[in-house]
Amino acid sequence: MRVGVVVFPGSNCDHDSYHVLKHVMGCETRFVWHKEAGLEGLDAVVLPGGFAYGDYLRTGAIARFSPVMRSVVEFAKTGAPVIGICNGFQILQEAGLLPGAMLRNRGVKFLSQPVQVRVERADTPLTAGLRAGELLTMPIAHGEGNFYLPDDELRRLEDAGRVVFRYAARTGGLDDASNPNGSVNAIAGVCSAQRNVVALMPHPERAAEPALGCSDGRRLFEALTRSLVAA
Amino acid sequence: MKARVYVTLKKSVFDPQGKTIHDALLSMGYSSVAEVRQGKFFEVTIDGVSPEQGRRIAEEIAARLLANPVIESYRVEEE
Numbered sequence: 206m207r208v209g210v211v212v213f214p215g216s217n218c219d220h221d222s223y224h225v226l227k228h229v230m231g232c233e234t235r236f237v238w239h240k241e242a243g244l245e246g247l248d249a250v251v252l253p254g255g256f257a258y259g260d261y262l263r264t265g266a267i268a269r270f271s272p273v274m275r276s277v278v279e280f281a282k283t284g285a286p287v288i289g290i291c292n293g294f295q296i297l298q299e300a301g302l303l304p305g306a307m308l309r310n311r312g313v314k315f316l317s318q319p320v321q322v323r324v325e326r327a328d329t330p331l332t333a334g335l336r337a338g339e340l341l342t343m344p345i346a347h348g349e350g351n352f353y354l355p356d357d358e359l360r361r362l363e364d365a366g367r368v369v370f371r372y373a374a375r376t377g378g379l380d381d382a383s384n385p386n387g388s389v390n391a392i393a394g395v396c397s398a399q400r401n402v403v404a405l406m407p408h409p410e411r412a413a414e415p416a417l418g419c420s421d422g423r424r425l426f427e428a429l430t431r432s433l434v435a436a
Numbered sequence: 437m438k439a440r441v442y443v444t445l446k447k448s449v450f451d452p453q454g455k456t457i458h459d460a461l462l463s464m465g466y467s468s469v470a471e472v473r474q475g476k477f478f479e480v481t482i483d484g485v486s487p488e489q490g491r492r493i494a495e496e497i498a499a500r501l502l503a504n505p506v507i508e509s510y511r512v513e514e515e
Contacts, residue, residue, distance in 0.1 A: 263504055270501075299504070306506040308445075309452045353449060353507055387452075 206433040209237040209247040211277070211293075213268045218254035218290060221410040226251070229413055230426050232433075239271035248433050249286040249330070250277060252293025254346070254408060264307060264349045265295035274300050281402050285436075286330035286429060289404030291347055294394070302402045303395055304362055308351040311387025315348040319419070320385055322393050322407055323373035326366055329396045330432035331403040331425050340377055341421040343407035345385060350406040352388035352395075359389055370394030370405050437482050438515035439494035443503045444475035478502055487514070 208226050212219045219236065227234040237244065239257075244250060257268035268274070274296070281287045281302055289297040297303040310316055324332055324339045354362060362368060370393040374383040384391045386406075394405030409422030445451045451473050458472040480497065482490040494512045503510040 262502070266501065266504070298506075304506075306504050308449065308507060311450070311452050313452045313456050351452075355448065355506075387450075 206248045206430065207233045207235070207246055208429075209235055209244055209250045211237045211239060211250060211252050211273055213239045213255070213257035213271060213296075215257045215259055216253050216255035216292070218292075218408065218410060221408075222251050222253040222290065225410045225413045225423070225426055229423065230430050232430060237273060239268070239273045242272050242276055244273075244276045244280050247280070247285075248436070249288065249429060250280055252277070252287070252289045252296055252404075253410070254291030254293060257292055257296060260349075263299070264292060265297075265299040268296045269299035278302065281397065281399075284399060284401050286432065287402040288331055288429065289402070290408060290410065291345075291350075291406055294404035294406055295349065297402060297404050302397060303404055304358065304367075305352050305354040305392075305395070307347075307349040308353050308387075309349055310347070310351050310385070315346075316350070316385050317344065317346040318385065319344050320393075320407060321373050321375060321383060322370045322405070323377060323379075324369070325371055326369045326396070329369055329400050329403045331405075331428055332369060333428045333432045333435070335424060335428060338377060340373060340375070341424060342419050343409055343412045343422050345407050347386070347406055350386040350388065352392040352406075354389060362395065363390065365398065367396050367398070367400075368392050368394075369396050369403055370407070437487055437490040439480045439482060439490065440513040440515065441478040441480060441494065441498045441502050442475060442511045442513070443478070443498070443508050444473060444510075445507055446509055449507050476502070490514075
């Protein structure tokens with residue numbers, strides 16, 4: 206299986222994602238510069254975290270018009286996995302591949318801390334083989350992660366089972382104190398209607414090896430490789 | 437022509453930055469300030485087209501790039 210990690214000017218988790226995919230998971234992995242138009246030969250694409258175009262205008266707003274994004278939209282239409290992490294999530298929202306928008310964190314501050322995330326759905330390429338209700342610990346690092354969607358659209362998203370991750374307490378319950386940024390319904394990750402485009406604000410690539418203090422994030426990369434093998 | 441584009445968060449969307457600015461104003465003693473909403477302002481210079489085309493271009497770029505329709509609304513003015 207071959208995975209591409211898209212590099213925008215200002216991406217800064219591209220090497221972390223590449224490292225986990227290639228050296229921890231053993232996937233054939235290559236960087237895809239944002240000016241490249243083609244994603245030929247790839248089985249999955251990861252849009253990593255960072256500050257593409259310095260977050261100018263809005264997070265992801267400029268990156269969404271990078272040449273590679275036209276190919277990412279076509280690639281997503283084929284049903285192949287497209288994974289967004291943090292800034293990658295924001296770019297996928299701006300590109301219209303995922304719903305909602307990220308507001309400034311409700312406390313206004315940039316948050317860099319570990320959080321508990323509850324897996325809501327196991328029927329996506331990033332959660333295949335996990336159990337709904339499982340708790341994972343991963344770090345977040347963002348200033349704009351306050352997921353917002355108007356009420357009626359939010360209801361449709363929930364009804365379609367497209368919320369994949371939520372910020373949760375250690376007990377697995379949802380409460381305001383465990384929702385770091387004020388996201389509606391504590392949403393930390395969602396998927397597309399076809400379920401192949403999946404993104405989350407926490408950073409699984411920063412929690413994928415024992416040396417980093419936590420390996421929970423590795424579970425998501427394992428799920429991705431499993432679903433690629435199965436495909 | 438010059439177009440001015442104002443982008444603001446929709447009324448239904450909470451504005452944490454505006455709230456923080458408001459809190460600061462209250463602590464400065466401006467007790468009569470009831471609310472602050474933060475937005476963005478763009479000056480766009482458009483050359484070589486008719487005023488009508490210029491208006492259309494300004495509206496289009498506001499809708500496609502300058503504002504995110506999920507959370508923001510915009511207003512275009514001509515100079």
